[in-house]
Amino acid sequence: KAGVTQTPRYLIKTRGQQVTLSCSPISGHRSVSWYQQTPGQGLQFLFEYFSETQRNKGNFPGRFSGRQFSNSRSEMNVSTLELGDSALYLCASSVGQKNIQYFGAGTRLSVL
């Protein structure tokens, strides 16, 4: 069974641009969660989608948004990029009530 796939693996953007990251969950998993990981803040929860609906949201500004499609694939978008948005963005998919999350390899975003 294929794991969680995140594309692209690396991105370089400049301040003020916007970016879209993609996540394909494990087949059969309907929940997708996104995290931002930085050396200073650690792993921070962005949001979770389940059956195309946002189920939970972390404490991030409105520049960070996401969506989920009917095939459970998810995208997250960051508009008006800031230098502080440079981070590893991780996606995880899960199934079932115990929420065992399986992570992708991440997308490394660098904002110049």
Add this chain to the structure above:
Amino acid sequence: AQSVTQPDIHITVSEGASLELRCNYSYGATPYLFWYVQSPGQGLQLLLKYFSGDTLVQGIKGFEAEFKRSQSSFNLRKPSVHWSDAAEYFCAAYPTSGNEKLTFGTGTRLTIIP
């Protein structure tokens, strides 16, 4: 507030020595508990999980963890570490009531010396 604490930011052990990484949680009811490992530049890999029952759980790569309700702890152990175990380790918790977020500790970086 719900939280997960990993008191050790960085631990160094010799190859072949035993390892224990500490994790404490603060939840109203015992949550589901997890340990993940992350190699540099990679995603997180699930090592093991605890839901209920036997307090000693076995995971992959020779790791085990012990749940202690009285101490609100879920410590990760390995009898003999290998150089390939050098990585960052994260403890995480998810409330049994569901429909909430998975909360991570701040991580413990493990260095192995020959």
